[in-house]
Amino acid sequence: MTVASSSPAGLVVSAHSADFVWRAGGAIALHTRQGYAMHIVCLSFGERGESAKLWRQGNMSEEKVKAARREEAEAAAAALGATVEFFDIGDYPMRADKDTLFRLVDVYRRVQPEFVLTHSLKDPYNYDHPLATDLAQEARIIAQAEGHNPGETIVGAPPVYCFEPHQPEQCQWRPDVLLDITEAWDDKYRAIQCMAGQEHLWEYYTRVALQRGVQAKRNIGITAKKNIKYAEGYQSIFPRVTENLA
Template sequence: MSNSSKTALVISAHSADFVWRAGGAIALYASRGYAVSVVCLSFGERGESAKLWRQAGMTLDQVKTARRDEAEKAAEILGAKLRCFDLGDYPLRVPDETIMELADLYREIAPEFVLTHSLDDPYNFDHSLASRVAQEARIIAQAHGHRPELTPVLGAPPIFLFEPHQPEQCHWHPNTLLDISPVWDKKRAAFETMAAQEHLWEYYTRVALQRGVQASRNSNLKIRYAEGYQRLFPQVTEELA
């Protein structure tokens, strides 16, 4: 069945976050015909590019260019449309103008669901800020008084918080496990565009395998690879099974 009119939105603090944490969901829904938009608020040029900074003569602009190139290649592999802001990291600062722009993007694409960071992350304030921004922009897009001349007011797309690097420290509890086995090869290929963070390739492979085991134990399915998500709002349904 074609889902060519359906959309999804991913809001990522840095240029690699969407790959490690949500690359499977992006590839899976893109394969189902969804138009998946990924927003990167920064390139992760200061705090998440140590390998690049170890090269002699490296400059900030060169790091940004390299990280943008990686993100563009990864998004192409996963089947997503990438939009990069350049808001800095360590620290990331998001002006009101950007929040309003994101609210307009919500209105424009009317996503079926949104993926973003955990609410808390004591190791990376940029991540929790990106989560807050994703939520605030959604709320603004739901307001009847915001840009009434734009497309219709946003409904209530569910928000799923993807897995942080150290979930136990981030008060993050997975209550949704998504089988990404059919698109694992795409996610792994997207990993491998992220040369600046090669040390994470095997780590997030192990995470996917672990979530796959948990997904199998919580279902009647044989699942090899999975991603964990925390649903932010209650699920509204007419059926419990």
Template sequence: MTSRTALVVSAHSADFVWRCGGAIALHAAKGFEVTVICLSYGERGESAKLWRQAGMTLERVKAAREAEAKKAAAVLGVHDIQFWDLGDYPINLTEQAFFRLVDVYRAIHPAFMLTHSKEDLYNHDHPAVSAWAQNARITAQAHGHNPGQKVLGAPPVFLFEPHQPEQCNWKPDVLLDIGPVWEKKRAAIECMEGQEHLWEYYTRVAQQRGAQAARNSDKKIVWGEGYQSVFPHVVESLA
């Protein structure tokens, strides 16, 4: 395999934009092929603006959400975005979809994976997806699953920020400087027209994480993203 790859498992079609758009754009610019899997369109719980329009239908909501996400993905430099349409509120994480995700792990062998927090009191789809995606990672590492295939190694897993971290027992231990790609992330945010009320909120989040990153380093950082790592970091140097 010649290309470096990364995997983002996003419960809904906008989550990858708000929560890890900077990481996607930053690594895409470094030559990573980033695959984003949107398990749901967020058609029930995250599309209120669309549902307020007269004559709106479920299929029209899904189409609008997909178009927004594709536009944002193009801005960020996503290599491959997939829409699995597993339902919303609640999401339906089927056995078939589980093994489909295992196949993705085995196909791309990501250098790292990003997904949701372990807890979210306000959206139970998010922690369900987090556990499910990590379980698929474990299966992709199993030699007894589809013997003969190259098994997955041990890609680090980073959990991106939930909407209300204080209520979700989410504590960042990785702060990523996204200053070089902030304009791309903001442009991607503005692609999500169905959730315009979140544009400024996630701009403020990026500023806050940037301020924290600057405080925890000797660098001048303005824009940042926070992540919670699942596994220990294996390093060759502490400097």
């Protein structure tokens, strides 16, 4: 659990307890290094659909799987320098009621994020992911409403960025932001290694970061001297307001 901070903050809404590591671990660690208070909400532990390695061990129960996944996620968040909380609303299928929505609204108002990271708008492979995005979006809107719990501090209009899904083409996800995470890569990889229940994804997301790093390097100005090796891709939902186009 996090509390309001005088530091700028960022919020990550993750459907399952490992999603934030694979898809946004670099952004979390990078912004922590820049002085941001990064907070993660895991809507579920991914106990049913994303813990196959644990279930194959035998003599396993849902509660044991949840406990193992919580331990992994807490260690990963610590490696990234972030705080984390768990809503435990279940997965495969994930369902969110009004109490869950208002709980997330409370997180928005408590954290006061400068930006929000969450899943792609579509994902035909995993319906939990767009549900998490819908929840994050609706909570953001309600957190801006003066009439919801009058007297509380509302949020502004934090930009929302969709992190990279496992199958981007089928999810209609196209990155318009390439974030250089080279300086934070070691932190992200330490977090990746915390997710023992999904070890088969360690190499995959290393390759993704390397590929996005190549693309990022090709898209910087010709006079830039940065040696980009690792990057993460994001798709913004809202237009960005800027004073120049450089």
